[in-house]
Amino acid sequence: MNIISYSELTNKEDGKQVTKGINYAIQKNYSIVLMSTLDNAPYNDRIFDTGIIEYEGHNVPKNESSNPEMVDQSLLRPSGNPTENGKFFKEVLNFKQGLREPERVQVYRKLKKGIWVDMGFYELIDAYEKSENLRKVFKFLLKPVINVNQSDNSYLDILHDRKIPGEIQQEVYKRDRGKCRICGSTNNLHFDHILPFSKGGSSKVASNIQLLCARHNLKKGAKFI
Numbered sequence: 001m002n003i004i005s006y007s008e009l010t011n012k013e014d015g016k017q018v019t020k021g022i023n024y025a026i027q028k029n030y031s032i033v034l035m036s037t038l039d040n041a042p043y044n045d046r047i048f049d050t051g052i053i054e055y056e057g058h059n060v061p062k063n064e065s066s067n068p069e070m071v072d073q074s075l076l077r078p079s080g081n082p083t084e085n086g087k088f089f090k091e092v093l094n095f096k097q098g099l100r101e102p103e104r105v106q107v108y109r110k111l112k113k114g115i116w117v118d119m120g121f122y123e124l125i126d127a128y129e130k131s132e133n134l135r136k137v138f139k140f141l142l143k144p145v146i147n148v149n150q151s152d153n154s155y156l157d158i159l160h161d162r163k164i165p166g167e168i169q170q171e172v173y174k175r176d177r178g179k180c181r182i183c184g185s186t187n188n189l190h191f192d193h194i195l196p197f198s199k200g201g202s203s204k205v206a207s208n209i210q211l212l213c214a215r216h217n218l219k220k221g222a223k224f225i
């Protein structure tokens with residue numbers, strides 16, 4: 001899981017300015033969502049123990065309500081066109097009816113202002129309505145896509161990298177001062193399990209997670225093979 005600045009994020013997405021939470025079909029073959037599990041996050045996004053993300057839909061825009069956090073979220077604009085929530089809902093419906101493959105979604109998770117964690121690709125597999133704080137919100141389930149040999153433990157280790165809780169990521173980033181613990185580089189940083197999950201290491205304590213640059217992350221990985 002790469003840690004990147006917003007400008008690196010924009011470069012990676014071919015210069016596309018990703019500013020909204022849900023960016024449906026912003027790229028030819030996939031959508032992009034921005035998520036946050038920080039305490040002051042505007043939305044209630046969660047990561048389950050299975051690695052699946054429950055992603056909250058958009059509020060209505062400020063020009064449609066003076067209190068977007070208090071009113072029901074919507075699938076349609078006043079014009080009758082679908083909102084981003086509506087477009088995601090339709091994708092799930094089509095997928096469930098067997099009409100198409102699940103929508104691919106690239107997820108970026110906010111670590112702090114201007115700093116993002118590249119969570120990789122997910123599949124949009126479900127959508128539902130929930131009642132929260134006396135209003136209607138939409139929730140979307142995103143299932144991690146992991147392209148490694150599933151017969152070995154690297155699958156589990158990569159999945160567990162994606163499940164490091166937001167507060168642990170923040171604590172580790174702060175403790176390691178945004179630098180690789182081995183060489184001090186601030187480029188190409190990753191969250192690394194000191195003891196991999198497959199060897200019994202935990203994702204839920206900062207003492208088992210460290211920042212490493214790509215070079216040292218790869219070197220370390222080789223040792224465990």
Ligand SMILES: [Zn+2]
Nearest residue numbers: 180183213216
């Ligand atoms: Zn390094």
